[in-house]
Amino acid sequence: MLKVENLARYFGGIKAVDGIDFDIHRGEILGLIGPNGSGKSTTVNLIAGLYAPTKGRVTYEGQDIQNLLPHERANLGIARTFQNIRLFGQLSVWQNLWAARVVRETGWSGLKERWFSTATQGKLETEAYLEFCGLQHKQDQLAANLAFGEQRRLELARAAISGAPLLLLDEPAAGMNSEEIDDLDKRICTLRDQGKTILLIEHHMELVMGVCDRVVVLNFGRKIAEGKPEEVQQDAQVQAAYLGSDSDDAFMQAALQA
Amino acid sequence: MDFYIGLLQVIGVHTLLGLSAWCILHTGQVSMAQGGFFAIGAYAAGMLTAMVGWSLGPALFIAALLASLIAIAIGFPALRVKGLMLVVATTAFAEIVRLVFFNLKWQVQTPNGPIGPDGGLGFGGIRYFPANAWSGFEILTLIWCLVAGVMLVLWLLDRSRIGTLWRAVGEDEVAAQSAGINLTAAKVSAFGIGGAIAGLAGGIFSHNTTHIEHGNFTILLATFAIAYPIIGGLKSLLGTLVAVVFIQGVLIEGLRFLGDWRSLLFGAMILAIMLIRPTGLLSAPLCFPQFNSKKNASVDDKKIGARHA
Amino acid sequence: MAWIDFLDLVQSVMDGVMFGATYALIGIGFTLIFGVMHKINLSYAAASVGAAYLSLLIVSVAPTPLVYLLAAVCGGLLGALIYFVCFKFLPLNQSLATLMSTVGMLLVLEEAIVHATAGMPQNYPALFADKVFNVGPFIVRGDLLFVFLLGCAVMVSLKFMLEKTRLGLATRAVAQQPIAAQICGMSIDQTNASTFVIAGFLGGTAGAMTGAAIGVLSPLLTLPLTVKGLVVTVIGGLGSIPGAILAGLIVGGAESLFQFVRGVSERDIYVMLMLFVFLVLRPNGLFAAPSGRE
Numbered sequence: 137m138l139k140v141e142n143l144a145r146y147f148g149g150i151k152a153v154d155g156i157d158f159d160i161h162r163g164e165i166l167g168l169i170g171p172n173g174s175g176k177s178t179t180v181n182l183i184a185g186l187y188a189p190t191k192g193r194v195t196y197e198g199q200d201i202q203n204l205l206p207h208e209r210a211n212l213g214i215a216r217t218f219q220n221i222r223l224f225g226q227l228s229v230w231q232n233l234w235a236a237r238v239v240r241e242t243g244w245s246g247l248k249e250r251w252f253s254t255a256t257q258g259k260l261e262t263e264a265y266l267e268f269c270g271l272q273h274k275q276d277q278l279a280a281n282l283a284f285g286e287q288r289r290l291e292l293a294r295a296a297i298s299g300a301p302l303l304l305l306d307e308p309a310a311g312m313n314s315e316e317i318d319d320l321d322k323r324i325c326t327l328r329d330q331g332k333t334i335l336l337i338e339h340h341m342e343l344v345m346g347v348c349d350r351v352v353v354l355n356f357g358r359k360i361a362e363g364k365p366e367e368v369q370q371d372a373q374v375q376a377a378y379l380g381s382d383s384d385d386a387f388m389q390a391a392l393q394a
Numbered sequence: 395m396d397f398y399i400g401l402l403q404v405i406g407v408h409t410l411l412g413l414s415a416w417c418i419l420h421t422g423q424v425s426m427a428q429g430g431f432f433a434i435g436a437y438a439a440g441m442l443t444a445m446v447g448w449s450l451g452p453a454l455f456i457a458a459l460l461a462s463l464i465a466i467a468i469g470f471p472a473l474r475v476k477g478l479m480l481v482v483a484t485t486a487f488a489e490i491v492r493l494v495f496f497n498l499k500w501q502v503q504t505p506n507g508p509i510g511p512d513g514g515l516g517f518g519g520i521r522y523f524p525a526n527a528w529s530g531f532e533i534l535t536l537i538w539c540l541v542a543g544v545m546l547v548l549w550l551l552d553r554s555r556i557g558t559l560w561r562a563v564g565e566d567e568v569a570a571q572s573a574g575i576n577l578t579a580a581k582v583s584a585f586g587i588g589g590a591i592a593g594l595a596g597g598i599f600s601h602n603t604t605h606i607e608h609g610n611f612t613i614l615l616a617t618f619a620i621a622y623p624i625i626g627g628l629k630s631l632l633g634t635l636v637a638v639v640f641i642q643g644v645l646i647e648g649l650r651f652l653g654d655w656r657s658l659l660f661g662a663m664i665l666a667i668m669l670i671r672p673t674g675l676l677s678a679p680l681c682f683p684q685f686n687s688k689k690n691a692s693v694d695d696k697k698i699g700a701r702h703a
Numbered sequence: 704m705a706w707i708d709f710l711d712l713v714q715s716v717m718d719g720v721m722f723g724a725t726y727a728l729i730g731i732g733f734t735l736i737f738g739v740m741h742k743i744n745l746s747y748a749a750a751s752v753g754a755a756y757l758s759l760l761i762v763s764v765a766p767t768p769l770v771y772l773l774a775a776v777c778g779g780l781l782g783a784l785i786y787f788v789c790f791k792f793l794p795l796n797q798s799l800a801t802l803m804s805t806v807g808m809l810l811v812l813e814e815a816i817v818h819a820t821a822g823m824p825q826n827y828p829a830l831f832a833d834k835v836f837n838v839g840p841f842i843v844r845g846d847l848l849f850v851f852l853l854g855c856a857v858m859v860s861l862k863f864m865l866e867k868t869r870l871g872l873a874t875r876a877v878a879q880q881p882i883a884a885q886i887c888g889m890s891i892d893q894t895n896a897s898t899f900v901i902a903g904f905l906g907g908t909a910g911a912m913t914g915a916a917i918g919v920l921s922p923l924l925t926l927p928l929t930v931k932g933l934v935v936t937v938i939g940g941l942g943s944i945p946g947a948i949l950a951g952l953i954v955g956g957a958e959s960l961f962q963f964v965r966g967v968s969e970r971d972i973y974v975m976l977m978l979f980v981f982l983v984l985r986p987n988g989l990f991a992a993p994s995g996r997e
Contacts, residue, residue, distance in 0.1 A: 184572060210574030222569035224562045235562040236573040238555040298574055424802070471979070474986050478743050482937045483982055485930060486975040493972045514968075613926060617806050624799045658818070661810025668804040669792055 137162040143192035152178040154357035165334045167344040170354035176337045180304050184216045185209045215300035217291045219307045225280030229271050232279050233262045236294045269293035285316050302333045309340045399530040405642050406537035410595035412622030412634040417588035421581045422564035427484035429616035430491035431461040431589045435596025440520040444509050445502045457597035458590045465589020469582035488616050496608040516607025715959045721847040723955015724854030728909035730935030730947035732902040738942035739878045739898045742801045746808035748928040753812050754778035755910030767828045771911045778907020779900040786899035816922045824921035827914030850912045938981045940988020
């Protein structure tokens with residue numbers, strides 16, 4: 137579905153991403169992990185269109201999306217969430233979802249939507265996603281006033297309501313406790329069951345190992361491993377990347393295999 | 395009585411000016427160019443009725459259209475600059491417009507003598523209203539019908555998807571882009587609509603005062619234009635109206651008691667209002683992510699802003 | 704163009720560049736405040752002119768250098784006042800509100816000047832006005848040269864202050880990470896206030912220099928100076944002091960050039976157009992990374 141080929145992005149002398157290749161297959165949940173600074177967020181920004189690559193390319197459904205602006209990629213089918221939550225703070229919960237839903241309406245029907253129909257497709261979907269993120273009773277509250285966990289759920293719902301088949305989730309579990317992570321796990325699975333494809337960037341290993349079909353590991357901007365979660369876990373290079381190359385440390389090894 | 399009619403006329407025109415700024419402010423752009431569009435509308439409408447003999451309706455329409463087109467032309471390069479830079483760029487634009495009219499000399503001969511903009515001396519003789527025997531009250535009605543019409547249109551826009559999209563862009567451009575909102579369309583359309591309203595206001599202004607000159611269109615006017623929605627509160631259209639009434643009313647009423655000190659009072663009043671109710675008189679305005687971007691910046695933010703147009 | 708005209712042009716531009724030192728100072732003031740608070744203080748130029756007016760209080764009793772010094776000091780005081788009134792109590796994320804409050808301040812200051820002087824321009828003392836140096840075919844006016852050199856001296860001492868003193872370090876730290884700076888024991892309030900005072904010093908000097916170079920002070924100076932100052936800040940790059948310096952000199956020179964070629968009434972049109980060109984080519988200013996598709 138999405139193909140990343142020899143993608144590179146340099147910031148002056150810093151090679152944030154230095155030639156990576158991977159594919160995302162339709163319907164799968166692909167994890168993208170790696171130590172801090174390994175280029176994960178940069179990769180997501182490259183796919184979403186917020187950066188232009190220095191080298192390489194990204195193709196979506198066979199189409200080279202190089203020259204598409206971020207909103208064009210969103211309309212094409214790639215939606216995302218952000219590491220630092222970016223909601224429309226002064227808009228209500230309802231409006232946050234509505235804004236993302238309403239851009240799918242082309243032409244003047246959107247103008248009519250709000251006023252002249254009581255139960256239109258758009259409104260129904262917005263309500264459905266309100267339920268999805270559990271915020272029906274708070275739909276008129278300003279997004280900035282929500283609790284952190286609620287904001288994360290709202291952002292996820294906003295990405296989902298856009299109807300995009302591919303979701304890029306940038307560290308959605310950051311700052312969450314284990315209950316919230318379980319909840320997130322379920323939501324991601326629900327989205328997958330709805331037919332969405334997901335690229336998940338995360339640090340929380342339990343989440344990654346639990347929910348991902350495959351995992352790609354980056355380090356210093358390069359791909360060092362790819363495969364099923366269990367395989368990647370055993371990979372010596374991955375262990376070295378996360379833990380340092382003192383592989384004589386039996387304790388560390390035992391911990392990793394646990 | 396005439397005094398109050400005049401006051402209400404001024405309030406009406408300034409409300410339109412404030413509403414034009416309201417549109418643009420919604421998308422997160424602080425534009426000091428409203429004064430420029432106002433001036434363009436004023437001169438264009440004036441020239442059409444006084445020099446070419448058109449009637450008011452078409453003249454106003456063309457004036458608004460012209461101002462709107464120029465606003466759209468400005469809107470595109472405005473996409474490249476953010477925050478303070480946009481303030482400065484639009485200020486510069488407004489100054490250019492003012493200076494162009496300062497230098498503009500173009501007169502036609504009429505039975506009543508030469509009519510037309512005369513450089514620094516201004517453009518007098520825009521006598522459509524007196525020539526067609528409009529009473530002060532009729533002019534007032536026209537102005538306020540226009541105000542009501544514009545407010546209705548903006549209210550409808552705001553409640554519709556366009557308003558939500560404008561606000562989303564004003565809140566967080568990066569998130570808006572990623573949600574599929576076309577930034578260019580949103581921002582340029584706001585400029586265009588704001589420009590049209592300002593042009594309309596200008597056209598009415600020039601006919602109401604019958605004589606305009608470059609000094610009418612200084613940066614101070616542009617500042618008034620954005621002051622009204624900011625002080626009134628960006629979430630509500632009515633707030634702009636309230637702010638205009640409040641400010642112009644006090645300014646002109648204050649004239650009676652304080653004479654020349656009214657401008658000083660105006661300044662102090664703005665200060666006081668901002669200190670007491672920074673969110674505006676009627677409700678909370680939008681915050682501008684651009685001004686704060688350095689504070690919250692992650693690596694993403696700094697690069698992201700440049701990525702459109 | 705005849706040789707003599709060309710010489711006149713160069714002369715004119717040279718004078719303009721030296722006068723541009725005043726623009727540079729105003730630009731630095733704007734950029735300093737923006738760099739620290741990420742806000743723009745629109746009343747800055749008005750305060751600078753106001754400070755120069757205040758220094759006129761002692762003009763009949765004090766030697767001229769002291770007058771300039773008083774202008775700088777008054778500038779600092781006005782800066783503190785502006786900080787106190789416009790910025791200290793407003794929540795920092797309400798940028799529109801602070802912008803408006805500085806506009807209010809601008810109006811108050813300008814009107815105060817008009818009322819205090821009944822709108823009449825006041826003569827301002829210049830130093831070395833009667834000295835001229837002949838450098839080849841050109842005449843270097845003593846007073847302009849002094850303005851230029853003083854401006855440079857002020858800029859150098861600012862640089863020194865920012866880089867070598869504790870206050871300078873605190874200023875830069877607070878600008879970059881206010882919360883972390885607080886944790887390290889720096890008082891944001893004090894630092895910001897002192898930044899305003901320093902910027903005010905610069906502004907007062909600039910006001911005095913403008914008065915000295917032109918010969919008179921008038922309330923009509925405030926708006927054009929504000930606009931030019933903003934133009935300089937933007938061309939130089941927001942938050943960049945070297946940028947403001949360079950841009951100030953460029954704007955000063957360009958202004959003279961345009962005036963020579965097209966006359967006073969059209970001069971500013973071209974200055975503004977120049978700004979647009981800069982914005983198109985380098986939207987982040989001279990000394991910031993050029994933006995564009997990455």
